[in-house]
Amino acid sequence: MSKGIKIVTIGGGSSYTPELIEGFIKRYDELPITELWLVDIEAGKEKLEIIGSLAKRMIQKAGVPIDVHLTLDRREALKDADFVTTQFRVGLLDARAKDERIPIKYGVIGQETNGPGGLFKGLRTIPVILEICKDIEELCPNAWLVNFTNPAGMVTEAVLRYSNLKKVVGLCNVPIGMKMGIASAMDVEPSRIHVDFAGLNHMVFGLNVYLDGVSILDSVIERMTDPNNEMTMKNISGLAWEPDFIRALGVIPCGYHRYYYKTSEMLAEEIEAAETVGTRAEVVQKLEHELFEIYKNPELDIKPPQLEKRGGAFYSDAACSLINSIYNDKHDIQPVNTRNNGAIASIPNDSAVEVNCVITKEGPIPIAVGDIPVAARGLVQQIKSFERVASEAAVTGDYQTALLAMTINPLVHSDKAAKQILDEMLAAHKEYLPQFTQPVKV
Amino acid sequence: MSKGIKIVTIGGGSSYTPELIEGFIKRYDELPITELWLVDIEAGKEKLEIIGSLAKRMIQKAGVPIDVHLTLDRREALKDADFVTTQFRVGLLDARAKDERIPIKYGVIGQETNGPGGLFKGLRTIPVILEICKDIEELCPNAWLVNFTNPAGMVTEAVLRYSNLKKVVGLCNVPIGMKMGIASAMDVEPSRIHVDFAGLNHMVFGLNVYLDGVSILDSVIERMTDPNNEMTMKNISGLAWEPDFIRALGVIPCGYHRYYYKTSEMLAEEIEAAETVGTRAEVVQKLEHELFEIYKNPELDIKPPQLEKRGGAFYSDAACSLINSIYNDKHDIQPVNTRNNGAIASIPNDSAVEVNCVITKEGPIPIAVGDIPVAARGLVQQIKSFERVASEAAVTGDYQTALLAMTINPLVHSDKAAKQILDEMLAAHKEYLPQFTQPVKV
Amino acid sequence: MSKGIKIVTIGGGSSYTPELIEGFIKRYDELPITELWLVDIEAGKEKLEIIGSLAKRMIQKAGVPIDVHLTLDRREALKDADFVTTQFRVGLLDARAKDERIPIKYGVIGQETNGPGGLFKGLRTIPVILEICKDIEELCPNAWLVNFTNPAGMVTEAVLRYSNLKKVVGLCNVPIGMKMGIASAMDVEPSRIHVDFAGLNHMVFGLNVYLDGVSILDSVIERMTDPNNEMTMKNISGLAWEPDFIRALGVIPCGYHRYYYKTSEMLAEEIEAAETVGTRAEVVQKLEHELFEIYKNPELDIKPPQLEKRGGAFYSDAACSLINSIYNDKHDIQPVNTRNNGAIASIPNDSAVEVNCVITKEGPIPIAVGDIPVAARGLVQQIKSFERVASEAAVTGDYQTALLAMTINPLVHSDKAAKQILDEMLAAHKEYLPQFTQPVKV
Amino acid sequence: MSKGIKIVTIGGGSSYTPELIEGFIKRYDELPITELWLVDIEAGKEKLEIIGSLAKRMIQKAGVPIDVHLTLDRREALKDADFVTTQFRVGLLDARAKDERIPIKYGVIGQETNGPGGLFKGLRTIPVILEICKDIEELCPNAWLVNFTNPAGMVTEAVLRYSNLKKVVGLCNVPIGMKMGIASAMDVEPSRIHVDFAGLNHMVFGLNVYLDGVSILDSVIERMTDPNNEMTMKNISGLAWEPDFIRALGVIPCGYHRYYYKTSEMLAEEIEAAETVGTRAEVVQKLEHELFEIYKNPELDIKPPQLEKRGGAFYSDAACSLINSIYNDKHDIQPVNTRNNGAIASIPNDSAVEVNCVITKEGPIPIAVGDIPVAARGLVQQIKSFERVASEAAVTGDYQTALLAMTINPLVHSDKAAKQILDEMLAAHKEYLPQFTQPVKV
Ligand SMILES: [Mn+2]
Ligand SMILES: [Mn+2]
Ligand SMILES: [Mn+2]
């Protein structure tokens, strides 16, 4: 990497990209990027150009010598890359809207990364990621793949299990969001807070919380069960937890845990939203439209503040921090998705987990947790089972395996309903599921 | 045990007892019981006398020298016992009816051994079992405790974790019922069928099935997904499985798995039943009443055929077989609830599992399964988490721990609903939950 | 297997074969063998013919319709076999004599299955076994491979790890010898004794001992530490154990444990023997010569009593019992070498162990031990490490890996000496180690 | 700890103390110690006073406001301490000389932390450490115990297993010595080198080595097998490794591994030394005498350069670094002895290991290694077995358990010799082994 860093961002036309650009600019002194390639597909060409122009303006304003390249040719871009970030969305927000709307017709949570929606996002995404992995092996075998594409846990599981790539990290902004939320709830500087994260992506727990190195777990739990406080991600409901439940659980759940511990309430909210403001994808579509209008403004040469509403807060920090720590062999601690390797006792060693890691030039080294408390453990294990079967379905395109994944998902309450949802979603997403070649038996 | 075997049956007034008597009579040559003590509590005195008289008539007819003793004094009975069987029901069928009716008001499965009902049966039963364990340690420390009282898995977990008793086995008729069902579906003698059982009580899978030692798993799966076949326990719905789901699962679920893989359909059935014929407890109450009328008949000196409708088929076989194999050090294979000890890889070594064991004089030795297939594993692990937290709640009487158990149960879909169900059930069962001394915060 | 059983014995010219024949004859009613193929190589042709003739006389005398075939064409023999037993010795007793004599020159135990000798027997044997495995896959894919060839543990490890064959069992007469020794020491019928065996081949422990199902472990330990008693295999020294050591160990070691717990004394014995009566191989060579003289006698039509001196006592029982139980799906318990699968907690699931198993038509199912006591465990783990590295060396023919195996063997006390022994033995056994193609750097 | 740090050093009269003082002085800005208590026993009073005076001169010269207290009253010193370091030697160097001389009479390695000597140092030390633990629980329950007393691994194991103290870390200078040795051999700044350490104390491996974050393991292995290079601790022989062995091992052994992989050569060196210059203890006795003469010099107010010959190089750095990182919650990585917690797969979670940890205010959090390579693993597991049995013997004073530990130690080659060595050493160290109350049966 001596001659400057080359970064390739697949899905470069994403509305999140300006945050990433901002993060690279801020860290330029430590992280001297010389080339940034933004890659997208034909359907995303217009967005890519809007984002690319904005990126160039931001970089020019910052006065850092980063060359921005825009391309629809992924393989051209990947040549000799040092880091590849992936943030694409197969089928765009339209597909997400289907993931959200179809399940609720059957009384089942419709969500991007959980339940049937999470399964289908995985089925659409994993084959593409595995192709990218093959390209990386061929074109830039020393590069690190930093994946943000959801479902990031299932995707990391699939890469670990079905690709030869070793240098892969899955990344999510949920842990950093939890840390920020805790800092804000406790009214202290985030840098003074340390959280012991462990679990799976979108199913991560804060096992302990420290302020200046001293555990404040009990106070955080009290604060978070206080209805006047709000500790959740912007894009997840702020529905309050039952205080005695959280006290007994004794660890900090993430926002997405609501889909499992408050299923009824979340479903009610989703149905209500679908009938009024629209599902999250539909809301985001509008936000994105507005964002791109703003991005088009040739005067704009910073990340516009409106991006924060989009829901990807701290995304830039998480991503740039990770790349920076790998590049500079920082040995600092960050929560990422990686091979468990014994860090969490009740998850197999060869499975992907989201856990605090020491970040080195050789990648993340997970910190040994011992185990997740018994009450929290079972759900994590069940989701891990689901992720493994879902990954297999994504790779094989096998109908029965997909039905198995759907049925064992804890948000789906019936094998018959599972089949109905599966069939409707297979038909709806047909275009993006070429691996499912068997005619759907509807 | 040289001077003849002494067996103590706690809950001796149960309607099941005649089957047990029949089993002992049939095996008398191998299993020379000299004393059989039937123990019950004051509230069950009348039933105990009816059953006791019938037992004596049956034994007299059979011409075997077994002395039957009836008593309300458990400690008197336990003195120097060789085997203690437990089949009592704290709160009788009235309590079970509440376990069934209260949850469905909240849209949650109401069932004796699963969901909120299973939790409450555990909360009522575990303290009593642990007292019996203490009595055994004191009065007959070499005796084996053979527990049939439900929830048998949670009860075994609690005894292993919270008592000093080592000689305990949990027993259920589900595995033998599955074997019989398979034999019947395949139209062969049951003795030619062997099933590799592994899982938890009421959550056991048949991992493989052999006919004369050759695997016929695939044929059994095809047969069981054939809607014309029925392989389920009498007291569980015969709702058909989705064939592709079972094929992909690749192992044989038990009847109780329907509560998890067909939750919606099972709930609908329960609601329908509650509104028409009554819940299972209410149906059984009638059956029991009729049974006891029959038992009273002084001419009756055999197990009446009507008992089979009660739902405890093969119960006698399972129980007597187990006692016989322990007594005679048979080293045969039976599925029982015992300490895992590595037999199932994804369950902690110190947890109770239901798994095939070699039955010896020193107790059951589990057979190493390796692991349950990944798709089936997660649910098993989640229920094990639940059982552990539920056992702790039963022992401590801690409100928050009970709420935790209720909320993490996969059949309960909301922490708020969990609290409501918990509070209503704590109030309803107050009489049988002396350990919950904190005033319920309703 | 409906049309009668076909058994193929590779190394059929072994002096042990008459015992096997006797075992088959005794069990004919249950185990209706129609064809028995004795296979050997050119160098063993004469012995094969002597044994073959004796076998035919024994079978004729017994009046059972077993067809005996003699052949040097292994592939012809394997066609459609039901069971393949392997009992060959690559390099014959001459090679064993080298395994015994070379190490003692360096002050290291020289023994057939332990230390440098065990390593070299493995290096010579494993490639041949793996070729046989390939033939079996092709010619009789449903056959069971029952391997007696030493080092049986390392061979089983290699087959599990480097072949596709699943139907393999490793067999040794040490456990049955221990059981017989215990019965004899306690002066009871062997059938009343049950031993919980667990460990590795030639490193197996009796974790508990039962008489009629009641533990008599403490008495057995007292008896075995009594200098007047002798509980060891015929072909291992009867050197007495230090009583307090065995009491503290709390489990029953096998005879081969003396090589590790009494290394100095065993080495002294070996040196003494080498200088006087000859090493064990040299003694056995004489015994074998005498045996074959006896076998030649055309009047002889039973297993001659002199065979028992050879050291393979109970070999026939172990082998025929195993085949019988597989064939008849007996579900009885026998100690064999198989995939651990969780049976012993401190050994990886995918490694070969020697442990009590339930023997079924689908093969042995190990019984879960939990764990070997901490004091006994470390040595077992170390030998397992050695076996794995040794297997790898045998398959790869890699010099460094062979040196690694030699150096980490606990009987070898120096990396420099390891290299010297390795080089001398590689040269001495060159003919039988075609995989070691690199010129030895002496 | 707001009002300044109080450190208590038990065994304060040790010749190493000046290095510790120097380390505290250097770090004063970050680690504001206000009180340093040097504690020793009556027999060490004179040395304590020499060291105490030197310490005061050093501190005065440095101009930092650390109050030095000297005392023979351990409990007075411990009151409200923040850190307790232990570096005492029960029986002084005389006892060590016996640990070294007695075993070699039986042809067994005589060494301070390995073999019989390591066992006896453990037997003498562990009861004293456990008493200190009780005092800490009572007098300064929030203090961290940082133990340097050898055998540091066995001592940490014993504290984890037999004390209630949770805040304990075991420390050794071997890993930092390896890192320094590697840096020197590769001729780079130590700060650019990172080593993945994992194993046990005095049995730690460098699993990988990085220069500026890039693996240089292969080059390091080549360099270390180059006879012209020397990478070993000062107080361990520099005997060269067999290059092909180290290449095949594929990880970096520590100096103490020579006792296992070069036992013969090390024993020969020990015997030679014992007959000429004296054993290591005897050499050190002279060095210490000289050192204390130097320390007495009232002009001396720095750590004298002669201390480095003593063998404790980098000791100060390791100790002060650890305390500093705990105090300042640094989250940096240091190799220490702590509870495994899953970090090394093949060691039980509840055992002490020496492994890279993230050092926080809440103590060290081990980094998940996955596993030690198979070839290196077995020896580590065997030593862990030994350490566990040895710890038990130290706590119980049970003769048989001590014999068991002695016999299973891989450096001891015979149960009979084990008994002889045990008996002679029990007699020789009688004064310091009050827990062994049974009369030794010699
Ligand atoms: Mn995310
Ligand atoms: Mn049941
Ligand atoms: Mn053998």
Ligand SMILES: [Mn+2]
């Ligand atoms: Mn050390």
